[in-house]
Amino acid sequence: MTTTRALARVEHMTCAWFTSCMSLGGISNLLLSRIIDSDPLHRIGIALLILNMLYFVALLLLQVVRFTFTPARVGYTLSHPIECLFVPTIVLAAATILNGLAAVAGREVGSGVRTAFQVAFWGYFAAALVVSVVCYTSVWARAEGSMHHMNPAWVLPVFPLMLCGSVAVAVVPTQTEQSALNIAICGLTCQGLGYTVSCMMYAVLLLRLMTEGFPPARARPGLFMCCGPPAFTIICLLGLAQEMQRILPALPLPSLPASTYETLFISALAASILLWAVAAWFYLVTLAAIAAALLTERRNMQFILAWWAAVFPITGFASATNAIADALDSSPIKILAQIMVVVLAVVFVAIAAAHIHAVATAVIMAEGKDEDRLIDTMHRDAEKVPSAEGERETPPTYPNTPAVSVFRLERKLTA
Template sequence: MLNNMNPDAARPSTDPNDVQVSSLARRIHGWSWQAFPIGMGTGAVYVTMSAIKYHSKVLTVIETIFFFINMVLFVLNMSTLLIQALLYPRQALRLIKDPVKGIFVPLCVLSFATIIIGTINYAVPSGHVHPGFIYDLFWVYVTFSLVVCLPMLMIWFNKPHDLTTFTPAWAFLVFPMMLVGVVAFNALRVIPPEDPRALGVLLVGYFFQGLGFFVTFIYICIYIIRIMTTGFLDGHQANGAFVACGPPGFTALALINLGDRAMEILPHHNLVSPAAGEIWYASSVMAGLLLFGLAVFFFVFGALPYWFKLHKHLSEILGCWALTFPNVGWINVIKVLGDVFHIEGFYVLHVVMTVVICITWAVLFVLTVVAFWRGKIFMANGQDVLEDTFEEGERFQMVDPGRTWDVRGGGVGNRF
């Protein structure tokens, strides 16, 4: 992608950013799986908004707009990474195997989960999507999470990792399986309890929620050991402290809602015992309340030192999106507890936290756009693009009167 065989463009440069490669090529090469938290943060806005107790049509319209923005971002990220895999397969493979960037690969599955939830909230009530399609989407999500998570776990655990650099974000490798429970109770909102398929969704939701939570809980234990050893996370890792809110928060949300569905589904199918549904629900509320307390603790534990530990660099803005989506679970639990215990104060607190999420999204979105415009993110240098464009030993010659320039193995400007 050298510019039009211009002799000046072929002249060697000591600065890799001065290598004449189109900005589009540098964008595609510089794209990464860290782009998905932007869509997930957008999904966090309409997921928290949709749980507001006293709803209005205006609020639904705003949520729908965010839903479509999320879908556009998902398609943009997936298509750009696909183009990257076709044009620069070595870079695509490098991102997957990278010990830091590789943990963000499963976020594409989490982003898909927010789209499914949005489809249930806005497309099913309007009649554009049939509940049977939601049932199919649920199994697509389960398959998608397994296909992505299991290989990534094999790749990541195939190499040793230094626990002194541990961050809760490493748990992203298991998050999609943990979120099956959340997708399950949302799907059960539109699948009738007497439908035989509802039982399968319920049991699979419990199965994966338990799997995901207990594995991520082990990560949380390692996180506590890490900060006991090195102190609070600093720099870009300070954002990862909020990821610890995710497992207990989403598990509390899933358990209470799955228990609510079990109270209807189990009696319909005469399973376990006549009181099984109520027992499942009651135990889920108690467990959910316990986990809610843990999630709030980790939120406060991450928020208090955050401003003093964070590096205020635009190049690290993508990590700041962890301020949004991991907190959705425990924030929506506030509203659910209001429904369970009939406490109006919970509804007010939920609205307040939803507004905080919206403000956080707006600030992060503006800063992300600025960082993108200035080339701080998703922008590779020209030298890296050339190194992945030409195979080792391949020679691309550009002839200028009296001079011949050579590109070998990605190098540019070697005269021969």
């Protein structure tokens, strides 16, 4: 492949590629958490963590190449109604690495490592806040979406903030009481914000499904994204509840009765069980949608990067299931969590193979087939363009939609 052809492919290597990095990190963290208590699997988890860090750096370097040596521009990406939603996956991928490093470090760490994790958490929080505000502001300012375009990726800009909760759960055990308390408060606050915004998006998504039906066959695995918010909220609630007895005394309050911690934990457990049902319901609905597509539209099940939603959010679902199993000391639920880990490993390998095949056959990383493609609503500053024929059969949010916005293409090339 010549340099020119290689750069032409890299031009369309969008930020959505970081969903694969998130998924690799999620699998690594599952193995490191010892849901299946096995030393060999734990060592594989460490190896995957190292591989994920290298992969993350490689993706960052390729983005630098993309924005430096191809017509792709940061401004175009941040103003694009699809790719802008995937910019936060860069921060999410970093979160999986931070969680993995904390799992490897354990509770007993030196002062230098403790300080490093503290700085890393607050740095992550700042990055998550900035990315969330910038991406949503950019998308809303251009108003280039519609109910017909609605998809679970709309929630992605708030995901990094929401994962402050699970990052806090990973980092808090390494901290002193006062530092741990501050991190826990921040994590719980961000988790509440993220889950609240996600609930609002659930309402929009359900309205879209009721009025427009399921997404096209190839896009249906993206619905697994809906399992993430309740699952990561469970991880936050139960994880922080287990640390309360150690860190709450750092509050400037009178001594709390011993029953306070038990009450907090039981409340967190009750809320977690309710939230688990939400994640399980979305999981089953998505499985049904994919099964229907396989039966009736198998030829349309072409790989897109949204398929990675079948891995990363479900790693959170598996971890949440394991957390509930530990809280209830339930062997059946523990076995369910272990089965989920095995299934996820198989799904990860299958999607990774499909991803590699899609790159090799130019199904992705090609003009008009990725998250940076032009769609029919991107003519807000240009003349009105009639809708493409067959738009309702193939919503413009998804691949292979005819490009109709010459204005935005010219803007990209001249930026």
